Amino acid sequence: MTELLRADDAGIAQAAALVRQGGLVAFGTETVYGLGADATSDAAVARIFAAKGRPRFNPLISHFPDADAAFAQVVETPLARALADAFWPGPLTMVLPRGENCTISDLAAAGLPTVAIRVPRGDVPQRFLREAGVPVAGPSANRSGLISPSNAYHVLRSLEGRIDAVLDSGPCAVGLESTVLDLSRTVPVLLRPGGVTLEELRHVCGRIVHPDDHEDAAPVSPGRLASHYAPDLPLRLEAHEVSPQEGLLAFGRALPGAGLTWNLSESGDLEEAASRLYAGLRFLDGEGRRRGLTGIAAQPIARTGLGLAILDRLRRAAGPRSAG
Incomplete structure (x- = not known):
């Protein structure tokens, strides 16, 4: 049975404890509800894929309470910090190379040398993430292929009995997934449009490669490469x-x-x-x-x-x- 938790001190503490223990907790952000699990635990991340019926081990976005916690996992660049200053907390996900001390699991990163990081906006998600004390992987909290949930009851209709709890913080303000920007390349690549517009990003970044650009080959998003981590041995x-x-x-x-x-x-x-x-x-x-x-x-x-x-x-x- 999936427990519905109130977004008060007790509910947030219980949700965070479940995540630390390897459980699955759906939590609201300004975009959509995410299906949260300890992003440093292969076993917990595997439970996300099982609950969602996700067809591939696509990279998952890891969520943090603040920019410093997020950048501790990756190779920070001046552009990434400028984007964080402009849009975090908010609906922007950045893809950056793993840092030397990165603790995010290979399964959450789909075997790629990069990880996706975000700092969501809102008092409840930030308190929850701070209380959890670990990076929290959080794809949309729905069965794979279904509409992303923008309130707790959407989550329950899709995942009742498949996850441990839902932290009910009310309806999501944006209701649209975050923008995903790949900063691991020479020129930033927009992998997914979302809550931060292309025009807003270009105001900070300058040139950005967009999938619709004709002068560039359409970029390949994380999770869709022909080969991710491939062993040297055949x-x-x-x-x-x-x-x-x-x-x-x-x-x-x-x-x-x-x-x-x-x-x-x-x-x-x-x-x-x-x-x-x-x-x-x-x-x-x-x-x-x-x-x-x-x-x-x-x-x-x-x-x-x-x-x-x-x-x-x-x-x-x-x-x-x-x-x-």
Whole structure:
């Protein structure tokens, strides 16, 4: 059962405690209600994908109570700080390279070298985020593909029984998702229009590449690249046998004969498998290369629920690599 919490001191404290314990709590911002979880925990982030029925491990936006907390996770630039001064707290998400001390999970970042950060506007979300004390991943609090929720009852209609609680702060003021701006490239790229307009952004940034620009190739948003984190060792999918020269990404009962094995879930639990996916790929790649292995074989994954997202991610990891 999903608990409806009032946005008072007790409700905010309970919501924050649930997040710290690995739970899922929907919370209102000025844009839409987000489905909050500890962005530093692979297991908690996996629960987001399971609850939403999200078809891919798309990057999730991590929310913070203030700019300093957000920039502690990334490589800050003067332009990013200028945008924060102009639009934070507010409906602007910035995509920046991971910082040296970044604690956001690979699953929340979809294996990319960048993370998406935002400081939402409003007393309740800022108090909640400050009380939580961790970066809070927060995609829209609805089943994937449905309309984003702008009040607590929209959330309950979509996610009742699938999440732990909803922190009810009333209707959202904007009701439209945040603008997403990629600052990891030479020229900023607008990945998603939203609550901060292109004209407002250009007043601070100058030139911005927009997907409709004809002089530039349409940019690829996070989560849609042909290959995200791809291991250096070749990755082979749907393996029914494995050689001693290969590392094995197992699921369920592991195939015999591998030179090295990482089991996503011995019991065949898809949530556990999702939470262990990126760590497993990195382990098999790094340790496998140290041991002189020639590749990685991935056992078949169940094609239901989170299994489809895991398979999507594995196909991307096994996909063509860009030269250089």
